[in-house]
Amino acid sequence: MAYISLKSVNKKFSTRRSEIYALKNINMDFNKGEFVSLVGPSGCGKSTIIRLLDDILKPTSGEITVDGFAYNNSESIPKNMIKKMGFIFQVPNLYPWLTIRENVMLPLKVYKMKGPEYDKYAEELLDYVGLAAYGDSYPSEISGGMQQRIGVIRGMIHKPEIFMMDEPFGALDEDTRENMNLELLEIWKKTHMTVIFITHNIEEAVLMSQRIYVMSSHPGMVKSELTIDFSGRERNLDLISDRKFAEYCTDIESMIGTLRLDEIK
Amino acid sequence: MKHNRKIMSFLAPVTLITLIIIIWQAACTLLHVSEHILPSPSAIAVAFKNDFAGSILPDTFVSLRIMMSGYLIAIPLGFIIAALASQSRFITRMILPVLIILMMIPMATLVPELKLFLGVKPSLKILVIILQTAPVIAVNSLSGFTHVPQNKVDLMKGLGCGKPETFFRVVLPNALPQIFTGLKLGCILCMIAATAADMSVGQGGLGYRIARSATFSATSTAFAAIIVAAVIGVAFYMLVSLVESIVIKWKQ
Numbered sequence: 001m002a003y004i005s006l007k008s009v010n011k012k013f014s015t016r017r018s019e020i021y022a023l024k025n026i027n028m029d030f031n032k033g034e035f036v037s038l039v040g041p042s043g044c045g046k047s048t049i050i051r052l053l054d055d056i057l058k059p060t061s062g063e064i065t066v067d068g069f070a071y072n073n074s075e076s077i078p079k080n081m082i083k084k085m086g087f088i089f090q091v092p093n094l095y096p097w098l099t100i101r102e103n104v105m106l107p108l109k110v111y112k113m114k115g116p117e118y119d120k121y122a123e124e125l126l127d128y129v130g131l132a133a134y135g136d137s138y139p140s141e142i143s144g145g146m147q148q149r150i151g152v153i154r155g156m157i158h159k160p161e162i163f164m165m166d167e168p169f170g171a172l173d174e175d176t177r178e179n180m181n182l183e184l185l186e187i188w189k190k191t192h193m194t195v196i197f198i199t200h201n202i203e204e205a206v207l208m209s210q211r212i213y214v215m216s217s218h219p220g221m222v223k224s225e226l227t228i229d230f231s232g233r234e235r236n237l238d239l240i241s242d243r244k245f246a247e248y249c250t251d252i253e254s255m256i257g258t259l260r261l262d263e264i265k
Numbered sequence: 266m267k268h269n270r271k272i273m274s275f276l277a278p279v280t281l282i283t284l285i286i287i288i289w290q291a292a293c294t295l296l297h298v299s300e301h302i303l304p305s306p307s308a309i310a311v312a313f314k315n316d317f318a319g320s321i322l323p324d325t326f327v328s329l330r331i332m333m334s335g336y337l338i339a340i341p342l343g344f345i346i347a348a349l350a351s352q353s354r355f356i357t358r359m360i361l362p363v364l365i366i367l368m369m370i371p372m373a374t375l376v377p378e379l380k381l382f383l384g385v386k387p388s389l390k391i392l393v394i395i396l397q398t399a400p401v402i403a404v405n406s407l408s409g410f411t412h413v414p415q416n417k418v419d420l421m422k423g424l425g426c427g428k429p430e431t432f433f434r435v436v437l438p439n440a441l442p443q444i445f446t447g448l449k450l451g452c453i454l455c456m457i458a459a460t461a462a463d464m465s466v467g468q469g470g471l472g473y474r475i476a477r478s479a480t481f482s483a484t485s486t487a488f489a490a491i492i493v494a495a496v497i498g499v500a501f502y503m504l505v506s507l508v509e510s511i512v513i514k515w516k517q
Contacts, residue, residue: 082425097438138515
């Protein structure tokens with residue numbers, strides 16, 4: 001059985017006028033240590049999927065299993081289960097009343113993980129994203145790009161096994177974005193985390209992922225599943241000039257393009 | 266530069282106040298205004314000096330005591346009402362209009378009614394202050410508790426935190442700026458309510474001194490008491506603002 005699995009998952013949102021299917025009959029599997037991206041037009045429910053996995057939202061129906069633990073729709077999931085997950089938001093989502101260091105260490109506080117080794121790890125991560133000097137500053141005192149980097153390391157401070165990212169680098173400039181992607185790949189290789197990565201940048205998805213789910217919107221459904229295979233070549237920027245890389249990108253782009261056309265019709 | 270700005274923000278109002286006092290004094294002297302109609306600043310200063318130990322100071326203590334008692338009860342009361350009401354959207358909707366109505370009613374006008382039930386006691390004045398200040402503290406805190414950005418709550422949910430933990434880690438700190446707005450409005454209303462309660466209840470206090478002096482045409486003493494009340498109000502407000510700047514470090 002897969003490490004993470006969603007079976008016939010539906011998620012309905014009720015608005016005043018109607019009910020909207022954000023997700024309809026979603027079946028997905030994620031293997032341990034795998035890097036999987038979800039791509040698709042806006043409104044396809046890709047963010048909703050990871051929100052279900054992190055217990056931020058509850059599914060309307062269907063089965064979710066993570067590491068052998070079956071989510072029950074009504075009950076909340078125990079903290080030691082949630083602890084296995086790290087979540088990165090589209091926006092930095094830092095708490096303005098906490099200093100940068102306190103923001104980074106928030107998950108540790110919640111999970112009552114104390115000790116010098118954790119303090120040291122926090123400093124290492126701050127140093128890693130080049131913000132060691134800003135530990136005692138408040139979020140309002142640093143730029144948006146810096147804040148987003150803090151948001152990323154906050155998601156990994158408690159050494160999660162599953163790392164979920166909701167278009168984490170969308171707001172960053174091209175250079176920073178590329179650097180962050182490469183850094184993320186390094187982290188993934190080192191930590192063997194299971195990564196679920198949401199992006200609308202197809203090249204980003206192809207560069208990083210082993211598998212990609214392409215989704216369609218209204219309702220959100222899995223349109224297709226692709227395995228990205230560069231026959232064992234190392235993932236780095238050299239891949240971008242590879243013919244296979246371009247093929248994958250074109251395939252996915254045309255798939256999403258058709259989806260958009262369908263929607264217009 | 267920062268130092269200069271500090272001096273400016275102190276000098277600017279002081280200059281205006283000095284100017285007003287000078288014009289006031291000059292107008293009273295040059296136009297020969299009766300001291301019983303509008304006393305000059307110098308006449309007020311004399312009255313202040315003469316009546317300070319005998320009446321103004323004891324009355325100030327009476328006022329301070331009831332204000333502090335009322336305010337210090339109103340803070341936790343308003344706060345608890347807001348914290349409980351924020352737990353359910355239904356209760357919030359139910360209680361908010363009532364709080365707003367209570368906030369708008371000048372409570373001192375209810376003194377004759379309250380006297381019928383409670384008799385004339387010092388606690389009557391404290392009750393007036395509580396009724397006047399607790400709603401404004403509750404309304405502002407409640408608004409802070411109920412307007413938390415979804416993302417901030419989602420972060421807590423994503424970390425597996427329940428409602429109580431989310432309240433203390435996110436809802437409360439997020440609401441602090443609004444809570445302090447309520448506390449500052451509360452100290453303004455507290456001064457007004459205390460003075461008005463003194464006037465209709467009696468039994469000492471600055472409001473009582475103002476009403477009584479006015480009755481006996483001791484207008485300069487009334488003015489001296491009014492100025493003391495104003496100074497207390499300003500000092501009180503500044504004290505709460507100081508606490509605010511210590512608690513809310515991140516907004517500076």
